[in-house]
Amino acid sequence: MEGRPELASSADDAFDIAAAGQIQKKVGEILLGLPSRDRQLLKAVFLDERDRDEVCGEFGVDRAYLRVLLHRAKQEFKTEYVKRIGNPTGFGVYSKKV
């Protein structure tokens, strides 16, 4: 997918690039498996960055629904993510505040 930002990886070798492609594919599968309404809900919250309460009211759901939706999608994604990224203590780890 040319011109599209790729998920940051700890190295630029071919393996990591392929892993990033697999992750994109997995996220696509998860999103396609959701009802259309849930996709629109996620877009409104994360892409449009609209007020959470306003979005929940519009879609007729509560905040717990939103959390569970994200939790299930994350759990499904995590297996693929761990497989592709490898050592979980790689990049982006919070450094301990001193």
Place this chain on the structure above:
Amino acid sequence: MDHSDAVKQMAAERFLLDELTPEEREDFEAHLFDCPECTLDLRAGAAFVHEAKIQLPQLIADSAATAPVERKKTKRESKHWFLWWRPAFAGVAFATLFLLGYQNLVTYPALRNAANQPRLLPWAPLHGNTRGGGHLTITADRRHGVALPVDLSGPLASVTYSSYSIDLLDPQGKLVWTDAVASPGESDGASQSLSLVIPGAMLGNGQYTIVVSGIATHGERAPISRYVFEIRMAD
């Protein structure tokens, strides 16, 4: 905050949804230093959200483009489902159901009842070998029919017959019923008379004939008696 607290509170999800209070956020961030599992959880969630934000606009646009076709398909499927309720088919289906219901609830119980219950029938004495006019007129109705005596010991009867046949002819002279009985024999004192019960449904106005024939052991048939009577239906 420990790991079980973080899981119970869905801390990673609430962090990504920006729902944590400043104090909860600080606790969770402090917990992350000591919990690789929660760290992985948060990173996976963040990676998912990051990629979802890229793909969602296209996916939603694609869904919007295909939605009208899907609605049409559903309408077509609904139409298919409602095919069963089209007037012509529905009429046939209901007529069949009505017929089955009527048979099971009305006709069969009535027949069963009639077969299992004693009933009274008008008994009309007949005279065999009647010649010319002056036949016996019997009034019958469709519900009861008529019972007629048939005498096997007519003047032409013979003890050599092994069996007898009884034929019923309708007003057109057509054979509508026949049966055979074994010869009762004089020596054992068995009755030489039978009762022929004709159900009302078989009867109509007109002249009927009962023919009694003897059947010899070698199969030869010989008429013995002939009863002619007039039926007049009451209904």
